[in-house]
Amino acid sequence: QKEVEQDPGPLSVPEGAIVSLNCTYSNSAFQYFMWYRQYSRKGPELLMYTYSSGNKEDGRFTAQVDKSSKYISLFIRDSQPSDSATYLCALGGQGGSEKLVFGKGMKLTVNP
Amino acid sequence: EAQVTQNPRYLITVTGKKLTVTCSQNMNHEYMSWYRQDPGLGLRQIYYSMNVEVTDKGDVPEGYKVSRKEKRNFPLILESPSPNQTSLYFCASRKTGSVNYGYTFGSGTRLTVV
Numbered sequence: 612q613k614e615v616e617q618d619p620g621p622l623s624v625p626e627g628a629i630v631s632l633n634c635t636y637s638n639s640a641f642q643y644f645m646w647y648r649q650y651s652r653k654g655p656e657l658l659m660y661t662y663s664s665g666n667k668e669d670g671r672f673t674a675q676v677d678k679s680s681k682y683i684s685l686f687i688r689d690s691q692p693s694d695s696a697t698y699l700c701a702l703g704g705q706g707g708s709e710k711l712v713f714g715k716g717m718k719l720t721v722n723p
Numbered sequence: 724e725a726q727v728t729q730n731p732r733y734l735i736t737v738t739g740k741k742l743t744v745t746c747s748q749n750m751n752h753e754y755m756s757w758y759r760q761d762p763g764l765g766l767r768q769i770y771y772s773m774n775v776e777v778t779d780k781g782d783v784p785e786g787y788k789v790s791r792k793e794k795r796n797f798p799l800i801l802e803s804p805s806p807n808q809t810s811l812y813f814c815a816s817r818k819t820g821s822v823n824y825g826y827t828f829g830s831g832t833r834l835t836v837v
Contacts, residue, residue, distance in 0.1 A: 654828030
């Protein structure tokens, strides 16, 4: 079983839709959880991070972590064409390591 | 502006011709890392460095070398590139022990080995 599995996509939605992106992981030692957004021909940029189970909200974005189920999600409300990008989950902190383990990414297209 | 700068952005080379991809960060970050990104495989770590003169292998180190002689620079060296090293490469850095554990990524280097 891979350390981190991410829904493969791609995903195409109409503008204004609610988007749900998900990852599962196998190692319960992961301590922090992140979502990165990567626009075409750009490097990934940090979108959200959290350390504990529960929800964290930032504008139209909500990150959700369920440590008991080893499941993380990113919700995008009122999606916009500018949200079209690849979204990668990233997990870290296992054994005190600095390393981040990334999901393979899901390409999202929001159609006007 | 806080950033990670990679050069070159695009590179086409021939098999066996040594090349270096440079990476520099201006944030005084201790930790730096190189990743390659391939379709269907995602981001895979090549090498990382915890600080000056401290480097270690990531998940896919074969065919690559790195050095960390200065805190800001972390070049990636391909001594004898092969076509299977054709990929999109990213350098990243972060400050260890900070509340925000995220990496700052460079803009990427698209390498083609023919």
